[in-house]
Amino acid sequence: MTPLPPPFIERMTALLPPPEREAFLKSYGQGPAQGLRFNPLKLCREDFLASMPFRLDPVGWCPEGFYIDGEDRPGKHPFHAAGLYYIQEPSAMAVVEALDPQPGERVLDLCAAPGGKATQIAGRLKGRGLLVANEIHPKRVKVLSENLERWGARNILVTQESPDRLAGRFPSYFDRIVVDAPCSGEGMFRKLPEAIEDWSEEKVIRCAAIQGEILPLAARMLRPGGVLVYSTCTFAPEENEGQIEAFLREHREFEGESFPAAPHFTPGYLGKTARLWPHRLRGEGHFVARLRKSGERAPHGLPEADAGEPAVSLADKPLRVAAWRMQSRHGKGPRGKGRRQDKTAVPQEARTLFEDFCREFLRFVPDGPLALFGDALYAQPEGLPPLDGIKVARAGWHLGTVKPGRFEPAHALALALAKEEWQRSLEVDPDGGDILRYLRGESLTAGSGETGWKVVTVGGFPLGWVKAAGGQWKNHYPKGLRWLG
Numbered sequence: 001m002t003p004l005p006p007p008f009i010e011r012m013t014a015l016l017p018p019p020e021r022e023a024f025l026k027s028y029g030q031g032p033a034q035g036l037r038f039n040p041l042k043l044c045r046e047d048f049l050a051s052m053p054f055r056l057d058p059v060g061w062c063p064e065g066f067y068i069d070g071e072d073r074p075g076k077h078p079f080h081a082a083g084l085y086y087i088q089e090p091s092a093m094a095v096v097e098a099l100d101p102q103p104g105e106r107v108l109d110l111c112a113a114p115g116g117k118a119t120q121i122a123g124r125l126k127g128r129g130l131l132v133a134n135e136i137h138p139k140r141v142k143v144l145s146e147n148l149e150r151w152g153a154r155n156i157l158v159t160q161e162s163p164d165r166l167a168g169r170f171p172s173y174f175d176r177i178v179v180d181a182p183c184s185g186e187g188m189f190r191k192l193p194e195a196i197e198d199w200s201e202e203k204v205i206r207c208a209a210i211q212g213e214i215l216p217l218a219a220r221m222l223r224p225g226g227v228l229v230y231s232t233c234t235f236a237p238e239e240n241e242g243q244i245e246a247f248l249r250e251h252r253e254f255e256g257e258s259f260p261a262a263p264h265f266t267p268g269y270l271g272k273t274a275r276l277w278p279h280r281l282r283g284e285g286h287f288v289a290r291l292r293k294s295g296e297r298a299p300h301g302l303p304e305a306d307a308g309e310p311a312v313s314l315a316d317k318p319l320r321v322a323a324w325r326m327q328s329r330h331g332k333g334p335r336g337k338g339r340r341q342d343k344t345a346v347p348q349e350a351r352t353l354f355e356d357f358c359r360e361f362l363r364f365v366p367d368g369p370l371a372l373f374g375d376a377l378y379a380q381p382e383g384l385p386p387l388d389g390i391k392v393a394r395a396g397w398h399l400g401t402v403k404p405g406r407f408e409p410a411h412a413l414a415l416a417l418a419k420e421e422w423q424r425s426l427e428v429d430p431d432g433g434d435i436l437r438y439l440r441g442e443s444l445t446a447g448s449g450e451t452g453w454k455v456v457t458v459g460g461f462p463l464g465w466v467k468a469a470g471g472q473w474k475n476h477y478p479k480g481l482r483w484l485g
């Protein structure tokens with residue numbers, strides 16, 4: 001392992017009393033804990049355990065979480081491509097346990113990439129309510145969006161915004177918010193050696209300043225009675241208890257709250273906060289605090305505007321202007337208010353093409369508001385405020401592309417389908433040759449007389465699409481996701 005920076009050891013020596021200190025430093029002699037979390041949107045725990053080829057030990061604080069052996073490579077298994085699980089370090093699973101999102105709620109993951117917490121939240125929402133997953137960095141938002149796609153999450157909005165701009169659009173809107181803050185990453189030293197090289201005392205100070213800006217912005221987006229969870233993967237008190245203490249001083253409407261999984265962890269240096277120490281549990285270093293905003297919970301659809309913020313009108317059609325923004329960034333955007341408003345409305349012809357596709361290849365027509373972004377058709381979550389000027393990376397469930405005279409299904413459509421929702425499928429053996437051919441983007445042999453689209457499945461779970469053409473199944477697994485070699 002890369003040697004620990006001496007100033008870091010000094011800081012930890014000052015923080016931890018002697019027997020604790022030795023145990024902490026000794027933990028760096030062991031490898032990082034590795035884990036994964038199964039996807040309750042796709043299968044139950046029993047079916048997951050029955051189908052997985054890896055040795056799995058339950059994680060005590062997360063019902064979907066399991067430890068895996070360091071030797072196993074679950075990222076290279078087709079079940080990963082089918083979104084049956086997310087590879088996640090076990091301590092990180094504690095954050096959504098503290099958040100405890102419930103089906104039907106509106107939840108914001110403010111710092112969401114690559115999507116560990118966001119996928120866990122989507123699983124808990126069970127397809128009901130709304131998850132807004134936001135990530136400030138453009139490259140990281142792409143990975144977040146792909147991970148939520150593979151997870152089969154339908155009720156999502158993925159944005160690429162600063163917390164400041166988001167706070168202007170969603171005042172008092174969310175039932176629960178998680179701020180998994182950018183931090184100095186001290187808790188990840190065993191897992192990511194580059195975090196050691198990246199670390200400095202200046203970084204701790206820089207991160208603390210950013211965290212101090214983000215937390216109050218998150219607070220503005222939480223409705224009265226709502227829950228805010230703040231977490232980091234670092235030990236530095238100024239990024240953890242220090243942030244919470246300063247925030248609570250300035251925001252008297254909040255107070256700390258315990259949560260059911262807390263007894264698995266060590267109390268933090270501030271009441272009701274929790275620390276996850278690598279020498280005290282099987283996991284990496286984390287900090288979690290759960291806060292509740294005072295007041296009665298207002299019903300959905302009646303967000304209360306913060307002072308100085310314009311009220312959000314839910315009567316407006318959602319995302320219309322956002323679509324204009326997305327298109328105009330590519331130089332194709334219309335000019336003028338009237339034309340903007342027409343831009344995501346779905347013309348009857350497009351609707352008919354989509355419905356014809358559903359009748360032929362699915363067993364249902366996805367409902368909810370439909371919107372067209374360029375030629376991309378989305379089913380949007382209900383109750384979104386207008387998002388003019390907000391950068392949207394995924395505007396709901398991506399259903400497909402409307403081409404002249406035809407509809408082409410999206411990868412996201414397949415990945416979010418349940419077994420009873422498609423008509424035709426092509427099952428490939430997870431251990432056979434066709435699975436690799438499919439994931440590499442190659443065509444598969446089709447029987448004579450085959451036409452149209454099929455959902456490719458592995459173990460009965462959707463992996464993507466193929467379309468019959470000239471005795472072949474033409475491969476529609478997205479180019480950017482294809483396996484190499």
Ligand SMILES: C[S@@+](CC[C@H](N)C(=O)[O-])C[C@H]1O[C@@H](n2cnc3c(N)ncnc32)[C@H](O)[C@@H]1O
Pocket residue numbers: 092110111112113114115116117118135136137140162163180181182183210214
């Ligand atoms: C700890 S990571 C989030 C991990 C994620 N929640 C997960 O579970 O996969 C923190 C994220 O905050 C983002 N970030 C960095 N600076 C930020 C800022 N000023 N405001 C909001 N997010 C920021 C980073 O790009 C990073 O993706």
